[in-house]
Structures are given as C-alpha cells and as structure tokens.
Amino acid sequence: MNQSNTPNVHQLDAKALICVQLDIKLWSGRQALKREHLVQSNPLLASLPPQDLASMGSVRICDPEEVRVFARIKNEAIRALGEAGLPLLGAIGVPQPEFPAVYRKLCDIGNKFNAKAADLFTKYDANASAWKTKWQNENPSNAHLLARLPSAQQVVGKLRFDFHCYTIESPKDLSAEAGSHFDRQVTGLKGELLAEAAEVGNDMLSRYLIRQDSSSHGGKREHITQKTLRPLKRIVAKLRTFAFVDPSIAPLADVIESVLASLPADGQVDGAGLISVWNLATLLSNPANASKIAAVAQTFGADQAIMDMDAPMTVPSAEPVDTSAEVIEAPRTIVQVIPAAQDFGMETQITSVRTPTVPNAGSFVDPCAFL
Incomplete structure (x- = not known):
C-alpha cells in the first residue's frame, strides 16, 4: 500500500472520529451499614473503630438479581462501543462511518435499560417488603438493619443510562507543546x-x-x-x-x-x-x-x-x-x-x-x- 495515499490522524485532525462517552449510573441494591447498627445488635461491638477510620460494610436491601440486570445492560453497552471504537481521551473514538450503527445500538440498549428501570419501579415496593419480611423472620436479632428502606422513587432516581457524542480537534492558537501533546494522545x-x-x-x-x-x-x-x-x-x-x-x-x-x-x-x-x-x-x-x-x-x-x-x-x-x-x-x-x-x-x-x-x-x- 502506498503510504502517501493512506490518510493518517494528523491529516484528519481526529475529525474522522466521533467520541462517545457513556454516562451510566447503577444502584447497588445495598445500604451502608453504620456502626450504631452493629452495636445495637451486640453491645460488645462498641469497641469497633470509628466510621471515619474503617467501613462497616453494607447490607442487602433487595434481591441481588433485581439489580444485576442493570450491570449486564451496562456491560452490553461497553461491549458495543469496544467492538466499534478505541479508547481516546477518556471516551471511545468511533469512526464516522460506523457511528450511525453504534448510535442506534446504544439507543436500543438505553431503551432496554429504561424499561427495566420502569419495571423495577412498579415492583419495588412489593419485592422490597417480601425481602424485608423474609430476612427479619429468619434473623430477628438483625431486623433493625432493614427497618428503613429507600422508596421506589429514590431507588429508580439513582439509575441512569445516557451517552454523550462529540468530536475533537487539536487546540488552536496555543503553544506548539500543547498541540504536540494532543497529537501524541491521538496517534496513540x-x-x-x-x-x-x-x-x-x-x-x-x-x-x-x-x-x-x-x-x-x-x-x-x-x-x-x-x-x-x-x-x-x-x-x-x-x-x-x-x-x-x-x-x-x-x-x-x-x-x-x-x-x-x-x-x-x-x-x-x-x-x-x-x-x-x-x-x-x-x-x-x-x-x-x-x-x-x-x-x-x-x-x-x-x-x-x-x-x-x-x-x-x-x-x-x-x-x-x-x-x-x-x-x-x-x-x-x-x-x-x-x-x-x-x-x-x-x-x-x-x-x-x-x-x-x-x-x-x-x-x-x-x-x-x-x-
């Protein structure tokens, strides 16, 4: 192949790439376990280190499978971008010819994410109540750990699926050093x-x-x-x-x-x-x-x-x-x-x-x- 006929990143100034940055927030399905919660169950734990020094962990407040589905959908979006693009300046650079298909795929994945979030919102109160009853009956001494659960609105409010698309170009009217730094990042x-x-x-x-x-x-x-x-x-x-x-x-x-x-x-x-x-x-x-x-x-x-x-x-x-x-x-x-x-x-x-x-x-x- 003749090198002179092959465009490179310097010639295109990276405009041949559309940067796509995922903006996905998940809910862990857990609630922070505080020091006073443990002491309430067992006064002997009063000597535990303060919360600022050591984390006390967390307690599950719903069936883990109800939240794993969102992590799987996030991974699907990551794979879709990874198959089409390459890491670039904190995002994924997708060639312009590939971008329309990637955009449609991410929109479809986002719709799936939002549909699951709506389903979680509808079923959350009943599922959370069943989870709470099950564990309080099986572990009465720790029943207080599930005494205060977030509402469905609070939970779904933590979930978000979005992505941002933009192009990049070398800095103009700045030092040659800044321009060469950009070139090194892109040619990487x-x-x-x-x-x-x-x-x-x-x-x-x-x-x-x-x-x-x-x-x-x-x-x-x-x-x-x-x-x-x-x-x-x-x-x-x-x-x-x-x-x-x-x-x-x-x-x-x-x-x-x-x-x-x-x-x-x-x-x-x-x-x-x-x-x-x-x-x-x-x-x-x-x-x-x-x-x-x-x-x-x-x-x-x-x-x-x-x-x-x-x-x-x-x-x-x-x-x-x-x-x-x-x-x-x-x-x-x-x-x-x-x-x-x-x-x-x-x-x-x-x-x-x-x-x-x-x-x-x-x-x-x-x-x-x-x-």
Missing part, C-alpha cells in the same frame, strides 16, 4: 489497536491452542475449529476500520487475512494450517513484534511479512525432544529444534526460515510431526 490509537490485537492473540493461545491438563505444562492441540478463527476475523475488521490511524495498520490486516485465506474454508484446521494459526496468534500477542511485521508488510507486502513471521515459529510438542545433540546448520535453515519458551508451557519450539537444518543423524525434522 495505534498502540490501542495493537493492544487489542494482543488480547486476541493471548486469548487464542491460552484458550484454544494450548490444551491445559493436570500437569504444569500445556499439551498440544491436534486441531481447532472454524469458530476459533472468529476473533481473528473480528480484529481484521477492526484494523480495516482504523486503517487511517497509521499506514502500517492496513498491511497488518493484509497479513492476517492472507493467513486466514490459506486455511480450509470449512471443517477442522490442523497440520500446517494449525502451525500458521499458532504463529499468527504468537505474533499478535506481542505488540512490538506485530508492529515490526506490519512495517515489513507495508514495505514488502504481506507474503514477505508472513515469511518473516514464520521465523521463529512456535508450535506445540507431543513428545520431549532431545536438544543436546549437535546440530549442523546449513547456510539458511528451515527447521531447528530448540528449547521452548516456558511462558507457553511447551516442550519444543521450531524456528523456520528457508532450507533444512540437518541433525547428526541426517534425518529431516518435519514441523507437522509436532502436532
């Missing part, structure tokens, strides 16, 4: 993208590519499914959406897409395909390495970047490998068995470049044999 979006890609890589390694057993070391995965590849497809879409952040972002997406295109379109992924996925996940899990490969792809293309990505290449090992034998290296090696990184709990690591490394026995080491 590349780091946010690579960090998100690293989460995908680490998640794939820990959840899908390393099979955990009862021992301290992970075991090999003989295959993965098409479902396992979905996070990679999602991160490609995210990289495409934010390609304007840095000229190397789109080439990194090209690398991931090239690897995905080389895999079977359906069914299980094993053998050489599994090695490719392992290498890709390992690459993405390290933002510094991903950035280097992205730069290679930007200059020399995705194919060359994939060749570089495969050196070194780490795959699961089925059996321990004796690495003490002398190894005679050809000028350009394709397979070399060396001790693995303990971070992945693996026993073997394979480094791939071009032509074979020849052990003393003269046998060729097949990378697929380790799957």
Whole structure:
C-alpha cells in the first residue's frame, strides 16, 4: 500500500472520529451499614473503630438479581462501543462511518435499560417488603438493619443510562507543546489497536491452542475449529476500520487475512494450517513484534511479512525432544529444534526460515510431526 495515499490522524485532525462517552449510573441494591447498627445488635461491638477510620460494610436491601440486570445492560453497552471504537481521551473514538450503527445500538440498549428501570419501579415496593419480611423472620436479632428502606422513587432516581457524542480537534492558537501533546494522545490509537490485537492473540493461545491438563505444562492441540478463527476475523475488521490511524495498520490486516485465506474454508484446521494459526496468534500477542511485521508488510507486502513471521515459529510438542545433540546448520535453515519458551508451557519450539537444518543423524525434522 502506498503510504502517501493512506490518510493518517494528523491529516484528519481526529475529525474522522466521533467520541462517545457513556454516562451510566447503577444502584447497588445495598445500604451502608453504620456502626450504631452493629452495636445495637451486640453491645460488645462498641469497641469497633470509628466510621471515619474503617467501613462497616453494607447490607442487602433487595434481591441481588433485581439489580444485576442493570450491570449486564451496562456491560452490553461497553461491549458495543469496544467492538466499534478505541479508547481516546477518556471516551471511545468511533469512526464516522460506523457511528450511525453504534448510535442506534446504544439507543436500543438505553431503551432496554429504561424499561427495566420502569419495571423495577412498579415492583419495588412489593419485592422490597417480601425481602424485608423474609430476612427479619429468619434473623430477628438483625431486623433493625432493614427497618428503613429507600422508596421506589429514590431507588429508580439513582439509575441512569445516557451517552454523550462529540468530536475533537487539536487546540488552536496555543503553544506548539500543547498541540504536540494532543497529537501524541491521538496517534496513540495505534498502540490501542495493537493492544487489542494482543488480547486476541493471548486469548487464542491460552484458550484454544494450548490444551491445559493436570500437569504444569500445556499439551498440544491436534486441531481447532472454524469458530476459533472468529476473533481473528473480528480484529481484521477492526484494523480495516482504523486503517487511517497509521499506514502500517492496513498491511497488518493484509497479513492476517492472507493467513486466514490459506486455511480450509470449512471443517477442522490442523497440520500446517494449525502451525500458521499458532504463529499468527504468537505474533499478535506481542505488540512490538506485530508492529515490526506490519512495517515489513507495508514495505514488502504481506507474503514477505508472513515469511518473516514464520521465523521463529512456535508450535506445540507431543513428545520431549532431545536438544543436546549437535546440530549442523546449513547456510539458511528451515527447521531447528530448540528449547521452548516456558511462558507457553511447551516442550519444543521450531524456528523456520528457508532450507533444512540437518541433525547428526541426517534425518529431516518435519514441523507437522509436532502436532
């Protein structure tokens, strides 16, 4: 990709992004437990430290499930924003083309939140009374803890779902230092993208590519499914959406897409395909390495970047490998068995470049044999 044809954040002055900031308030369903409440139950607790020094905790005043629903809706809104945007100056920056869909989704989530709040308001008095009666009957000595409950209006008044949308631009007519500070914050979006890609890589390694057993070391995965590849497809879409952040972002997406295109379109992924996925996940899990490969792809293309990505290449090992034998290296090696990184709990690591490394026995080491 020609760098001069790729817009960047400086050229767009961040106006390509709509900042969205959630404004959501929840109710805990709890009431502060005061020192005098405990002393009333047990005078021996009079020696408790003062309230200003130590918190006495809280007491539940309703069924926890009645308030958990609001936390779940809040998390749904956070996920919706996270899928479409990146953290930016205390908000989430969403590209303008994506914003209408995000706005509609947040409005739908807000309507769901408000409907649940209205339902809570309608049922609160009856539910709170039943909760109070239940616990006062079961714990008569602590009945006073639930003597004063907030009203339905007070409770629902604590709930709020809203969000604010705005654009940002570099400060005008201020010092160059202030402008450069803004630029550093905005161009940090590349780091946010690579960090998100690293989460995908680490998640794939820990959840899908390393099979955990009862021992301290992970075991090999003989295959993965098409479902396992979905996070990679999602991160490609995210990289495409934010390609304007840095000229190397789109080439990194090209690398991931090239690897995905080389895999079977359906069914299980094993053998050489599994090695490719392992290498890709390992690459993405390290933002510094991903950035280097992205730069290679930007200059020399995705194919060359994939060749570089495969050196070194780490795959699961089925059996321990004796690495003490002398190894005679050809000028350009394709397979070399060396001790693995303990971070992945693996026993073997394979480094791939071009032509074979020849052990003393003269046998060729097949990378697929380790799957």
